Each structure stands twice: as structure tokens, then as C-alpha cells.
Amino acid sequence: MPELPEVETTKRGIEPYLKEQFIKKILIRNNKLRIPLNKNLTKEIINIDIKEIKRRAKYIIVDFINGYSVVIHLGMTGNLRVSKKIKYLKHDHIIFYLSSGNVLIYNDVRRFGLIQIYKTMESFFLLDNNGPDPFEKEANVDYFYDRIKNSNASIKSILLNNKIISGIGNIYASEILFATSISPTRLGKNISYDECKNILKESRKILKMAIKAGGTTLNDYFNTESKPGYFKIQLKVYGRDGEKCQNCKSNISKIIQNNRSTYLCKESQS
Numbered sequence: 001m002p003e004l005p006e007v008e009t010t011k012r013g014i015e016p017y018l019k020e021q022f023i024k025k026i027l028i029r030n031n032k033l034r035i036p037l038n039k040n041l042t043k044e045i046i047n048i049d050i051k052e053i054k055r056r057a058k059y060i061i062v063d064f065i066n067g068y069s070v071v072i073h074l075g076m077t078g079n080l081r082v083s084k085k086i087k088y089l090k091h092d093h094i095i096f097y098l099s100s101g102n103v104l105i106y107n108d109v110r111r112f113g114l115i116q117i118y119k120t121m122e123s124f125f126l127l128d129n130n131g132p133d134p135f136e137k138e139a140n141v142d143y144f145y146d147r148i149k150n151s152n153a154s155i156k157s158i159l160l161n162n163k164i165i166s167g168i169g170n171i172y173a174s175e176i177l178f179a180t181s182i183s184p185t186r187l188g189k190n191i192s193y194d195e196c197k198n199i200l201k202e203s204r205k206i207l208k209m210a211i212k213a214g215g216t217t218l219n220d221y222f223n224t225e226s227k228p229g230y231f232k233i234q235l236k237v238y239g240r241d242g243e244k245c246q247n248c249k250s251n252i253s254k255i256i257q258n259n260r261s262t263y264l265c266k267e268s269q270s
């Protein structure tokens with residue numbers, strides 16, 4: 001499942017091919033996505049210059065100079081690639097023909113992703129429901145502490161709650177809590193102000209490291225015959241149950257919280 005670093009890497013991978021371009025045509029091969037592409041608005045973005053490509057949480061946003069935007073979410077298995085020649089792979093669902101002659105291809109095996117066109121000034125409900133991601137200035141300690149100080153939810157589920165903080169997925173939630181020595185089962189109301197500060201700091205540090213690791217795959221977004229691969233940083237706890245903790249040499253455990261796997265060291269995290 002693409003997490004924030006993969007989405008940022010995808011954005012950086014396709015950005016050079018969208019800059020100073022416009023879309024000539026959109027081909028919808030299969031519109032059965034989580035939310036089908038709103039075809040009625042495609043006329044608003046055809047032949048309009050692209051202004052900017054941004055990322056917010058796990059959304060890629062393409063802004064056009066006329067005040068319309070396209071928002072893309074990769075869901076569980078979505079990916080984007082740019083190609084010179086048009087040769088479709090299985091699960092290539094939506095194709096954007098660019099003025100350069102390249103095509104931008106949206107591929108999604110499980111079709112939990114979405115592509116929506118909306119008027120930039122108007123709100124887009126999925127983005128509005130999102131809290132800030134760790135890199136946005138709104139994600140400061142006061143905000144975070146205030147949002148969780150009365151919470152009876154576990155800190156692990158708080159980190160996965162996009163309404164509070166967005167862009168942290170299951171893998172990095174385990175890694176962030178390990179880095180801060182906080183047990184994933186501790187409740188939000190029992191997390192101190194200083195620990196909130198540390199959580200935000202480690203979130204940025206770990207996500208930044210992962211984005212940097214993704215830099216090595218940037219070439220995979222253009223003219224490949226296959227889908228761009230996901231990458232991983234050296235994970236310290238995620239997927240390592242039974243292995244030795246790097247801090248204390250006891251074994252890493254796996255527990256299930258809200259139907260999701262959490263990895264932790266019960267000795268180093270409390």
C-alpha cells in the first residue's frame with residue numbers, strides 16, 4: 001500500500017513530464033474506481049495549461065491555470081507512470097494524453113484509488129476531512145497535543161487516523177512509535193506534550209528518510225514497460241517479529257490492533 005513517501009516519490013517522478021504541459025485527451029478504459037472519474041468535468045481541464053503539481057497527505061493534486069484541479073489517490077495498489085509509447089498493461093484504467101506526446105497512465109489492480117476533477121476554490125470533501133500531514137505547518141505540537149490529550153484511542157490508531165494527522169500508514173506508525181520508545185497500546189490521553197513533540201519530530205525524520213530512499217527510483221516513472229516499484233527504508237520493527245530489537249536485544253513482537261498488525265519491542269517501548 002503506498003504510504004506518504006511513495007506518494008511523494010510518485011509526484012516527483014511524474015512532475016517533470018507534466019510541467020508546462022496540457023492534457024489533450026482523457027481515455028477511460030475502466031472507471032470502476034473507488035469513486036469513478038467525474039467525466040462531466042473533463043471538458044474543464046482539456047487543453048488547459050497545468051500550473052503546478054502538489055502533494056497533500058496521500059493525495060497528488062494537479063492544478064490548472066483556470067482554477068480547476070485533478071486530485072489523485074493511489075488507494076491500495078494504484079500507481080502512475082509516464083510513457084512515450086502507448087502500450088497498455090493489465091489494469092491501466094485511465095490514460096491522460098499530454099501535449100508533449102507522452103501519456104500519463106493510472107494503473108490500479110484493486111481499484112481502491114480515485115481520480116477526481118474539482119474546482120480548486122471549492123472544497124473537495126476527501127481533502128477537507130484530512131488533518132495536516134507531518135510536514136504541514138499546522139501539524140505543530142500544540143495542535144497534536146490538543147487533539148489527543150483527551151483521547152481514549154491508542155496512540156497507534158491515532159497515528160493512523162487521517163482526521164487528526166494524515167499520511168502516516170501502518171508501516172511507519174510502528175516505526176515512529178519504536179523510534180520514540182512509546183508503546184502503541186498507550187492511550188492518547190496518557191501521551192505527554194513532550195512525547196507529542198517527539199512523535200512529530202520522528203514522523204518527519206522517518207518519512208523524510210523514506211522519501212530520500214524513493215529518490216533512487218525516480219527514473220522508474222518514465223518509459224518503463226512495468227509498474228514503478230515501491231521501495232522501503234531499513235525498517236526497524238515492522239515485519240520483524242521474532243527478530244532481535246536493535247536497542248535491547250529482546251525479541252520484537254507482533255500484536256493486532258483494530259485488525260491491523262503492529263510491531264513493537266515490549267522492553268524498549270512503554
Ligand SMILES: [Zn+2]
Nearest residue numbers: 245248265268
Ligand atoms: Zn527493545
